[in-house]
Amino acid sequence: MTAFLEALGGKLAERWLALLVLPGLLLLATAGVAHTLGHARWHDAARLTEALNRLAAEPAWRSTGTLVLVLAGLLLAALGLGFAVQAAGTGVELLWQSTRPWWLAARRARRWQYARAVASEALLAAAHAQQGDDPRAPALAAEARRRALTSDRLGATVPACAFGVGDRLAAPAVRAESAYAMDLNVVWPRLWLILPAETRTELEQARVRLSSAARQAAWAAGYLVVGLLWWPAAVAGLVVAVVSWRQARTAAAVLADLVASTLDLHCRQLAETLGLSVEGAMTPELGARMTVLLRGQT
Structure with a gap:
């Protein structure tokens, strides 16, 4: 048991060091360089070296106690900064899933509606060209596919969130309501x-990747400051x-697909566990009965 606890403590310490302390120290070091150089002399390595030499020449730095206190202070500051960024990452996730600012959500909805209309027109043009043996039919079909892909990237339904990640995460709930x-x-x-x-491990890993992308976005905000x-x-x-946003989009897509697949594969099992009669595939009637039953238990 002692060996297990020591191994667990070591893993936790490594995780804290990798996720909180080291990124915090890097941001603090960057802030120190920024304070020393500024915009005008942003590339002046000689000035930075001179500042470090002056700091090292201070008598206080020759004391072991001072060095230990400064090192401990830096580690605590980096750890505190890491905790702050972790909390900010949670805020970033909430922002991605929010319907505010409303004007951004409305703008995405207008873009989606326009893309859908253009895709429908391109599809009709391609169909008419194929029926009339128009030589432009292959080109029009390729254009219709391109327009459809553009529309699908904006969402399967009218966007309701200010950011695409939020709509992607909400897609399984919309599908569960419409299909079941x-x-x-x-x-x-x-x-x-x-x-x-x-299955739970796959879902948890996808959720961790999304949270990791949100933390990266919070660190990016620190560097922007x-x-x-x-x-x-x-x-x-x-x-x-930019990297965190791309990772968030990918992680949200994977997580949403996993949730939707989990519903398709295991909802009948849940219905049977609840004592409901299940014959054949999952149906909207069965899904409605399950929802009513579970709401009555809450």
């Missing part, structure tokens, strides 16, 4: 309890923000 007349918020906690360990003093930090922040 089921309230996913009511059914999912019970369904989770009967899922195989492998430092960029007010030293513009290279803003460039780094923009790069991290």
Whole structure:
């Protein structure tokens, strides 16, 4: 047991070091460089070296106690910054799933409606060309496929969230309602309890990837703030923000597909566990009965 606890403590320490302390130290170091150089002399390595030499020449730095206190202070500051960014990452996830700002959600809805209309027109034009033996038919068919892909990237239904990640995460609930007349918020906690360990692991890993992307976005915001003093930090922040957004879109798509697949594969099992009569495939009637039953138990 002692060996197990020591191994567990070591893994937790490594995780904290990798997720919180090291990124925090890097951001603090970047802030120190930004304070020293500024915009005007952003590439002056000699000035940075001179500042470090002056700091090292201070008599206080020759004391071991001072060094230990400063090191401990830096570690605590980095850890505190890491916790703050972790909390900010949760806020980023909530922002991605929010319907506000409303004007951004409305703009995405207008873009979706326009893309759908253009895709429908392109599809009709391609169909007419094929029926009339128009030589432009292959080109029009390719254009229709391209327009359809553009529309699908904006969402399967009218966007309701300000960001695409939120609509992608909400898609399984919309599908559960339309296909099975089921309230996913009511059914999912019970369904989770009967899922195989492998399925839960896949879902948890997808959820962790989404949270990781949100934390990266929060770190990117920190570098953008430092960029007010030293513009290279803003460039780094923009790069991290773009990478985190792409990772968030991918993670949200994977998580949504996994949730939808889990519903398709295991809802009948949940219905049988609840004592409902199941014959054949999952139906809206069965989904509605399951929702009503589970709501009565809450």
